[in-house]
Amino acid sequence: MDHISHENPRIQVHDKPVAGCGVCRRIEQTRQGQNPYFVRELETGYVVIGDYQRFPDYSLFLCKEHATELHFLEKNFRDRFLQEMALTAEAVYKAFQPDKLNYELLGSGNDKHMHWHFFPRKEGDTPSPGPVWRLSPAELYDPAFRPSPDELERMKRKLNAELEKLL
Secondary structure, three states: OOEEOOOOOOOEEEOOOOOOOHHHHHHHHHHOOOOOOEEEEOOOEEEEEOOOOOOOOOEEEEEOOEEOOHHHOOHHHHHHHHHHHHHHHHHHHHHHOOOEEEEEEEEEOOEEEEEEEEEEEOOOOOOOOOOHHHOOHHHHOOHHHOOOHHHHHHHHHHHHHHHHHHO
């Protein structure tokens, strides 16, 4: 549904990959079977495990359409996208049993493509209470937090099993 508003050129929704978009690139890798973090395809997006696991079991839901704002999506697609986001959040919660599940809809910098972040939080997982973004990028994206192949498969299997129960 490529759509660029003539009244407001910032309103952009694309159903094809957008050059330079990291989320679009990741979706293309998924479609080609080259994303090791891929868990499951839903009607409106892709469930994936996060590349870095500073917060264990961190997962995402990537919108199939490159849209910069939730309200720019066509109503029926948006409603289904929100339903699937809630279903994904429930699956993450049931699979990983956090003390609290934090989720955010983001899209900024070069990746304005909307995507949901699911952070399974545990008591004491940061030096002081607050959002994960208080931590430095060096800590959040430390290569030590890349999951091992076995750990990645464990997370994917657990999350996919919970999604299967909810679908």
